[in-house]
Amino acid sequence: MLDWGTIVHYFPFLLKATLLTLKISLISLLFGFLFGLVAALLKLSPNGLLRLIGGFYVWIIRSTPLLVQLFLIYFGLPQLGIDLGPFMSGVLALALNTGAYNAETIRGGIISVPSGQLEAARSLGMGPALAMRRIVLPQAIRVAIPALGNNFVILIKDTSLVSTITLVELTLTAQRLIGSTYKPFEMYLMAAFLYAILTTTTSVLLGKLETRIAVERR
Amino acid sequence: MSSPDAESMQMIEIHNLKKNFGDNEVLKNIHFNVKKSEVVAIIGPSGSGKSTLLRCVNHLEEPTSGEIYVEGVLLNDKSLKGRAFQRHLNQIRTKVGMVFQQFNLFPHMTALENVMEAPVNVLKETKADAEKTARELLDKVGIAEKADSYPGTLSGGQKQRVAIARALAMNPDVMLFDEATSALDPELVGEVLRVMENLAKEGMTMLVVTHEMGFADRVADRVVFMADGYIVEEGTPAELFRNPKNERTQKFLADVAHADV
Ligand SMILES: Nc1ncnc2c1ncn2[C@@H]1O[C@H](COP(=O)(O)OP(=O)(O)OP(=O)(O)O)[C@@H](O)[C@H]1O
Ligand SMILES: [Mg+2]
Numbered sequence: 001m002l003d004w005g006t007i008v009h010y011f012p013f014l015l016k017a018t019l020l021t022l023k024i025s026l027i028s029l030l031f032g033f034l035f036g037l038v039a040a041l042l043k044l045s046p047n048g049l050l051r052l053i054g055g056f057y058v059w060i061i062r063s064t065p066l067l068v069q070l071f072l073i074y075f076g077l078p079q080l081g082i083d084l085g086p087f088m089s090g091v092l093a094l095a096l097n098t099g100a101y102n103a104e105t106i107r108g109g110i111i112s113v114p115s116g117q118l119e120a121a122r123s124l125g126m127g128p129a130l131a132m133r134r135i136v137l138p139q140a141i142r143v144a145i146p147a148l149g150n151n152f153v154i155l156i157k158d159t160s161l162v163s164t165i166t167l168v169e170l171t172l173t174a175q176r177l178i179g180s181t182y183k184p185f186e187m188y189l190m191a192a193f194l195y196a197i198l199t200t201t202t203s204v205l206l207g208k209l210e211t212r213i214a215v216e217r218r
Numbered sequence: 219m220s221s222p223d224a225e226s227m228q229m230i231e232i233h234n235l236k237k238n239f240g241d242n243e244v245l246k247n248i249h250f251n252v253k254k255s256e257v258v259a260i261i262g263p264s265g266s267g268k269s270t271l272l273r274c275v276n277h278l279e280e281p282t283s284g285e286i287y288v289e290g291v292l293l294n295d296k297s298l299k300g301r302a303f304q305r306h307l308n309q310i311r312t313k314v315g316m317v318f319q320q321f322n323l324f325p326h327m328t329a330l331e332n333v334m335e336a337p338v339n340v341l342k343e344t345k346a347d348a349e350k351t352a353r354e355l356l357d358k359v360g361i362a363e364k365a366d367s368y369p370g371t372l373s374g375g376q377k378q379r380v381a382i383a384r385a386l387a388m389n390p391d392v393m394l395f396d397e398a399t400s401a402l403d404p405e406l407v408g409e410v411l412r413v414m415e416n417l418a419k420e421g422m423t424m425l426v427v428t429h430e431m432g433f434a435d436r437v438a439d440r441v442v443f444m445a446d447g448y449i450v451e452e453g454t455p456a457e458l459f460r461n462p463k464n465e466r467t468q469k470f471l472a473d474v475a476h477a478d479v
Contacts, residue, residue, distance in 0.1 A: 114322075117324065119318070119322065122278065122311065123276055125308040125311040125388065139324075
């Protein structure tokens with residue numbers, strides 16, 4: 001059955017690789033949120049050209065596989081003289097990808113804010129940008145947090161794809177250790193366990209955040 | 219651009235106002251003035267265009283044609299475009315307070331923060347000044363003790379009083395009320411009407427769309443009856459309520475009287 005000796009011996013290596021997975025996830029999360037926010041605002045802009053740009057971004061990302069997007073950035077861009085290296089390429093692909101999904105989530109949140117909120121803000125002399133920033137967005141993001149959290153959990157799991165562009169994160173570390181130990185079952189089991197820890201912790205923290213927001217508004 | 223009647227201290231002047239929603243003519247050629255410190259009540263059946271008229275006065279609805287002057291300044295100034303027009307609107311809106319039927323308090327802010335929001339971010343008052351004014355206003359509308367509560371915890375009457383304080387914090391020259399008490403439980407109507415009555419006594423110019431005929435009779439200087447997008451009849455409360463000339467006014471008042479019994 002399980003070779004516990006291997007597990008005990010190699011677990012620290014995988015744990016260390018999990019740190020890189022976490023780092024990639026957090027940076028992609030941050031930029032993915034910004035991309036999503038900008039794209040959502042573009043899609044809701046009164047300007048037709050801006051709407052088109054936002055719509056195109058969301059459409060192209062959501063209608064193509066993440067792996068192809070990743071390869072396009074890592075293998076394709078250098079041909080045009082843009083060589084971002086594995087880390088930047090990985091983070092950019094992940095951020096662009098999760099950003100497109102965040103855009104739809106945030107747009108939904110913005111639309112869900114009752115029109116009376118914007119009217120009240122405007123009637124107080126707030127301009128469109130100020131009203132969006134101070135009144136509409138804070139409410140929209142609160143509404144969007146469960147779905148954004150879901151996108152984040154998906155993002156964490158998707159980071160395993162960057163193992164294909166030589167980023168030695170959790171999945172690639174497991175693969176390499178298999179090369180020297182010939183213990184694929186133990187290694188992938190540990191990797192799966194560590195992904196589960198990451199995603200579950202994220203879900204629990206997000207759940208706490210949701211409850212706190214709910215309490216604050218009581 | 220200044221208005222034709224700028225000399226006469228009109229707070230609001232409306233000339234030839236028309237508003238269509240698609241094919242639906244909601245306001246048909248409205249002429250209408252409000253003097254400084256005047257309290258005007260607008261009454262009329264549902265769908266007659268009362269809210270639309272009120273919302274045109276701070277450009278929440280864009281008139282299809284006609285002119286609206288606020289303190290002598292043309293609101294829908296077609297010579298201004300884009301950002302210049304937004305700035306123009308914002309400037310006028312700081313002088314026109316609006317209170318909505320559904321309160322529209324900002325749910326992610328406490329009562330105090332709701333009241334401070336626009337003075338700090340629009341008028342650029344310091345937080346300390348804005349908070350001082352906000353607390354005074356909350357006290358004035360009788361809910362100083364709810365300053366740190368979120369709207370979700372307040373009753374309808376309390377919410378509406380916060381909303382009035384929020385509008386007053388901009389130090390407006392005119393206040394618009396769109397059925398401010400219609401969403402309230404009957405026992406909470408009085409507390410809001412009292413706040414409005416006090417404002418009127420202090421000389422605030424007020425344009426009040428209401429179904430509270432008693433309030434209109436007691437507080438308004440003038441009552442305007444609207445039907446089908448027209449101003450059908452206007453006059454002092456005594457004239458309009460006790461001696462209505464127009465048949466439609468008579469019928470409306472009779473219907474309302476029956477509903478009250
Ligand atoms: N945004 C809109 N789009 C289309 N039609 C509208 C819109 N707002 C109002 N209307 C229509 O305009 C007419 C007048 O509406 P308005 O809300 O001004 O009436 P009201 O006198 O305030 O009625 P109530 O007493 O029910 O509040 C109605 O027929 C309404 O359906
Ligand atoms: Mg109405």
